[in-house]
Amino acid sequence: MRHTISVLVENKFGVLARVAGLFSARGYNIASLAVSETLDATISYMTIVVEAKDEKVLEQINKQLNKLIDVITVTDFTHKDHLDRELVLVKINYALKDKPRLEAIFNKFVGKVIHHKDQIAIIEAVGDQQQIDALLKELDKFGIKELVRTGKLAISN
Amino acid sequence: MVGARILLESLKKQGVEVIFGYPGGQVLPIFDQLYDFDVKFILTRHEQGAAHAADGYARSTGKVGVCLATSGPGATNLVTGIATAYMDSIPMVAITGQVGTHLIGNDAFQEADVTGITRPITKHNFLVKDVKDLARTIAEAFYIASSGRPGPVLIDIPLDVQRADTEFIWPKKISIRSYQPTYSGHPGQIKKAAKLISLAKKPVIYAGGGVITSGADAELKELAEKIQVPVTTTFMGLGGFCGTHKLFLGMLGMHGTAYANHAIMESDLIIAVGARFDDRVTGRLDDFAPGAKIIHIDIDPSSISKNVRVDVPIVGDAKNILKQLISEIKKLPETALWLKTVEDWKKKHPLTYKDDSALLKPQYILQELWDLTKGKAIICTEVGQSQMWACQWYQYLTPRTFISSGGLGTMGFGFPAAMGAKLGFPGKEVFNIAGDGSIQMNIQELATCVANKINVKVLIFNNGFLGMVRQWQELFYKKRYSHTPITSPDYVLLAQSYGAVGMRVTKRSEVRAALQKAIQTKNTVFIDFCIAPEENVYPMVPAGQAINKMIEGLA
Numbered sequence: 001m002r003h004t005i006s007v008l009v010e011n012k013f014g015v016l017a018r019v020a021g022l023f024s025a026r027g028y029n030i031a032s033l034a035v036s037e038t039l040d041a042t043i044s045y046m047t048i049v050v051e052a053k054d055e056k057v058l059e060q061i062n063k064q065l066n067k068l069i070d071v072i073t074v075t076d077f078t079h080k081d082h083l084d085r086e087l088v089l090v091k092i093n094y095a096l097k098d099k100p101r102l103e104a105i106f107n108k109f110v111g112k113v114i115h116h117k118d119q120i121a122i123i124e125a126v127g128d129q130q131q132i133d134a135l136l137k138e139l140d141k142f143g144i145k146e147l148v149r150t151g152k153l154a155i156s157n
Numbered sequence: 158m159v160g161a162r163i164l165l166e167s168l169k170k171q172g173v174e175v176i177f178g179y180p181g182g183q184v185l186p187i188f189d190q191l192y193d194f195d196v197k198f199i200l201t202r203h204e205q206g207a208a209h210a211a212d213g214y215a216r217s218t219g220k221v222g223v224c225l226a227t228s229g230p231g232a233t234n235l236v237t238g239i240a241t242a243y244m245d246s247i248p249m250v251a252i253t254g255q256v257g258t259h260l261i262g263n264d265a266f267q268e269a270d271v272t273g274i275t276r277p278i279t280k281h282n283f284l285v286k287d288v289k290d291l292a293r294t295i296a297e298a299f300y301i302a303s304s305g306r307p308g309p310v311l312i313d314i315p316l317d318v319q320r321a322d323t324e325f326i327w328p329k330k331i332s333i334r335s336y337q338p339t340y341s342g343h344p345g346q347i348k349k350a351a352k353l354i355s356l357a358k359k360p361v362i363y364a365g366g367g368v369i370t371s372g373a374d375a376e377l378k379e380l381a382e383k384i385q386v387p388v389t390t391t392f393m394g395l396g397g398f399c400g401t402h403k404l405f406l407g408m409l410g411m412h413g414t415a416y417a418n419h420a421i422m423e424s425d426l427i428i429a430v431g432a433r434f435d436d437r438v439t440g441r442l443d444d445f446a447p448g449a450k451i452i453h454i455d456i457d458p459s460s461i462s463k464n465v466r467v468d469v470p471i472v473g474d475a476k477n478i479l480k481q482l483i484s485e486i487k488k489l490p491e492t493a494l495w496l497k498t499v500e501d502w503k504k505k506h507p508l509t510y511k512d513d514s515a516l517l518k519p520q521y522i523l524q525e526l527w528d529l530t531k532g533k534a535i536i537c538t539e540v541g542q543s544q545m546w547a548c549q550w551y552q553y554l555t556p557r558t559f560i561s562s563g564g565l566g567t568m569g570f571g572f573p574a575a576m577g578a579k580l581g582f583p584g585k586e587v588f589n590i591a592g593d594g595s596i597q598m599n600i601q602e603l604a605t606c607v608a609n610k611i612n613v614k615v616l617i618f619n620n621g622f623l624g625m626v627r628q629w630q631e632l633f634y635k636k637r638y639s640h641t642p643i644t645s646p647d648y649v650l651l652a653q654s655y656g657a658v659g660m661r662v663t664k665r666s667e668v669r670a671a672l673q674k675a676i677q678t679k680n681t682v683f684i685d686f687c688i689a690p691e692e693n694v695y696p697m698v699p700a701g702q703a704i705n706k707m708i709e710g711l712a
Contacts, residue, residue: 010335013284018276025277056462063459069281069301072335 002031003058004077004084004154007046010070011037018068019046028052028061032086032151043072047084047154077154084154087126089114091146092139094121102142109135120145160288161186161319164252165194167295170327173223175199175214175580177207181227182267183254186319199580199609202601204231206573208238209599212247213574216560217535218581219372221248221302228254229267232313233274237567239309240278244564245393246370248307250298251275255315258286271313280308288321293328300331305338306457307370338456342471342478350428350452350469351485357426357450359495360386363409363438366393366563367431367455367475369556374398376479377430383483385492387499389417391432392548395559400532400552406499407508410438411698412545415506415707418698420499421446422705429453431475434464435564444703454478506696506709508549516689517665519543519618523550525668526588526616529676534586535560535578537613539571539595542624545694547590569598575613576606586614586676593619593645603655606681614675614682617648620690628693632708645685652683661685 009015016035023030029051038045052058058076065074077084094102094116102121106112110132111125125135129152136144158166164187168176175197180188191198201207204226211222222242226235232253242249256265272284281301283294291314298310354360368377368390374397381388381404388398389406398405407414409421421427427449432438439445442464453460453467454475461470471478510520523546526534532554538544538561553559560578562570575589589596596617606613618624627641652659658680662671668686675682696707 013286014272014276017273021276060459060463067457067459069333069336 001052003050003052004082004152005048005050005062006075006077006154007048007065008038008072009044009046010072011042011044012070015044015070018070019048019065022064022068023050026060026064028057032149034151034153047152049152075156077156080156082154082156084128084152085126086129086132086152087124087150088132088136089148090123090125090136090139090144092121092123093119093143093145095119098142105135105138109138111135158322158325159186159319160291160314160321160323161190163288163291163323163325164295164314164319165190165196166325167292167327168223169196171221171295171299173221176223176225177201177210177214177577178225179204179207179227179231181231181254183228183256183316184225184231184319186316187225187254197580199576199605201573201605203599204234205238205569206576206599206602206605208235208249208251209241209567209570209573210577210580211249211251212238212242212570213537213560213577214581215242215247215249215577216574217557217578219557220581221250221299222577223250223252225252226254227267228256228271229269232271233269236274236278239275239311241562241565241567241570242309243278243280245562246307246366247309248302249309250302251309251311253311253313254319255284255313257317258315259317261315271311275311278309279311282311282313284313285318286315288318288323291318292326296328296331297333300333301336305336339472340456340474340477342454342473342481344481346469346471347478347481347485350471350482351487353426353450353452353469354384354428354486355488355490357490358492359424360384360426360428360490360492361420361424362386362388362428362430363391363421363432364388364394364397364430365391365432366397368394368397371431371456371475372556373430373476373479374556376476376483378402380479380483384486384489385496386428386490387420387496389413389421391435391438391563392561393563394432395548396553396556399554401554408548410704411440412548412694412696413704414508414549415696415709416499416502418696418704418707419502419506421449422703423498424449427451429455430479431455433460436464438704439464440698440702440704440706510692510695513689514665517663517668517686519546519686519688519692520550521665522616522618522668522686522688523547523590526672527551529669529672530586532558534558534588535575535582537561537571537575537578537587537589539589539591540566540568541592541595541626542628542692542694543590543592543595543618545625546618549694568595572596572599572613572615573602575615576602576611579611579613589613589615591615591617592624593617593621594623594643597645600651603652603657603681607656612679612681615684617683617685618688619645619648619685620688620692621645622690624692625694627691631691631693632697633699648683648685652681657681657683659683659685661687663687
């Protein structure tokens with residue numbers, strides 16, 4: 001099962017390698033990872049989506065992360081109120097005649113065209129996992145040529 | 158003050174008495190400062206020896222061990238020593254030179270990404286890029302290495318940082334916002350534990366290295382005596398509880414005593430103190446102590462519920478928690494019947510071996526060593542059969558008298574570690590129990606011992622085999638002794654050529670006199686004991702079995 005955790009870390013040289021190294025050394029899987037500075041430039045915020053087969057593994061991941069000297073706090077969002085979003089950029093096959101179809105999609109789903117040239121359009125969408133998955137399913141009908149995603153960002157509410 | 162000098166002044170501030178190390182191109186400024194600096198420096202003959210010696214010093218004294226090496230190969234040679242210390246939670250600070258900051262990442266001569274390489278085997282590590290950060294970094298390194306669950310910390314210092322000049326400012330206090338170890342146990346949890354103990358009928362205390370790290374041996378004894386509960390220790394816990402105490406069961410696990418393993422398997426309550434339920438202890442996890450509730454006291458939360466499910470976890474320092482627990486237990490458990498059962502196991506399944514007047518038995522040598530030293534010596538070991546016999550056949554009365562690589566199981570550890578221990582305790586007899594395989598892994602340190610008059614006594618149990626692997630081949634691989642027969646040099650001549658004393662013992666009747674002579678000799682001594690070639694370590698729990706499914710054969 002996938003779990004979303006956030007990790008506040010010291011914004012120091014090598015800290016990403018420490019976190020990533022911990023996951024690989026102990027055999028945990030990272031599904032996605034997003035890192036950036038916070039308002040306090042000495043602290044970085046990581047949102048990590050992990051694959052954990054049970055609560056015991058998740059508990060170990062939390063504890064092992066906490067054991068890293070540069071980790072300030074670990075928050076497991078599994079049983080916590082939070083919002084999460086992901087940004088995707090999708091390159092699809094697109095001609096002007098497809099416009100009404102695409103607009104119909106955007107009426108029901110998240111997303112907008114941010115670039116259009118020749119037979120290619122680039123769609124930007126921000127949403128939660130379900131919204132993104134639903135959109136991608138629709139866009140697939142046009143033929144997805146390329147897809148990039150940021151991985152999940154999560155914040156408590 | 159230049160960085161190199163700041164380093165040495167900082168080590169002095171930390172109370173460092175001895176540094177083990179080896180020079181090289183990227184630590185020249187540091188060695189230039191060492192030339193007339195007031196600190197003992199021991200030049201080993203291999204950086205691995207320096208790391209193990211610092212480790213042995215740390216294990217015997219409880220202080221932080223320090224080793225120093227140059228960049229690249231010097232640093233990578235420390236790696237096994239650092240990993241050894243990491244697995245056994247030993248406080249150590251390793252200092253390495255690095256190529257100049259402008260060259261880092263350029264594949265410069267003798268460059269290696271040492272912080273990258275050591276990241277998974279250190280508690281923490283630092284690359285100091287600015288000399289202004291150096292003093293504080295050293296203070297933080299010692300603090301991290303020695304606090305909480307201890308461990309090795311590496312500081313990588315580029316050449317230009319060693320040369321750069323700045324004011325030496327020693328930090329008054331170290332506080333790291335992201336690192337706050339928990340020392341006091343949760344009172345509610347301690348109450349719960351006390352209640353479980355009062356109700357237990359068949360409790361066992363299972364004590365590990367945490368008891369020694371925490372200095373909780375007196376509290377452990379008080380608890381065991383108060384509640385009249387038998388005590389088994391892990392390999393790392395040997396010495397944490399008096400080895401001749403009536404309540405002592407010896408070590409448990411793969412080569413533990415049968416009665417310790419039976420007791421833990423039949424128990425209804427395990428009181429784990431500073432131990433981590435390692436696979437060599439639990440055997441097959443699904444079958445481990447099926448009827449037992451578990452109280453687990455440990456300073457490292459990640460050790461709790463990692464391998465076994467725990468009923469009452471208590472995070473904190475063992476000494477603090479045991480003190481509180483002792484005063485919290487009002488009603489004592491009724492253990493008389495249980496103690497009798499345990500006594501019966503002791504009588505029925507004693508540690509034993511088949512003595513043979515024609516063959517020299519390693520167990521006999523250790524019994525004689527015990528008889529001559531009565532637990533007052535420091536016993537270091539290499540890894541394998543000799544190590545396991547040293548666990549079984551010598552009684553450790555006090556903490557820090559048994560020094561051995563547990564978690565990593567590093568061959569070649571014992572000899573340099575014995576050097577470190579001897580420097581920590583010049584007045585104590587220090588023995589290294591070795592096999593003919595292990596001793597050849599860091600034998601170059603003979604030169605270090607002789608040059609510095611570090612008089613350790615090395616007892617080589619020479620059976621012509623890599624004995625533990627041979628034992629597995631005998632029992633599980635149809636005696637196909639693939640590459641386990643091993644040749645040795647003439648240890649007597651070898652010792653002599655280094656300026657040490659060498660002896661050879663082939664008969665049982667010569668053992669005692671040889672040991673006595675070694676103790677009286679004011680020099681490093683190698684004794685080549687030509688032991689029974691195919692002696693096995695028993696009891697033995699085959700890998701993947703429950704720990705009461707032992708092979709108890711007499712060899």
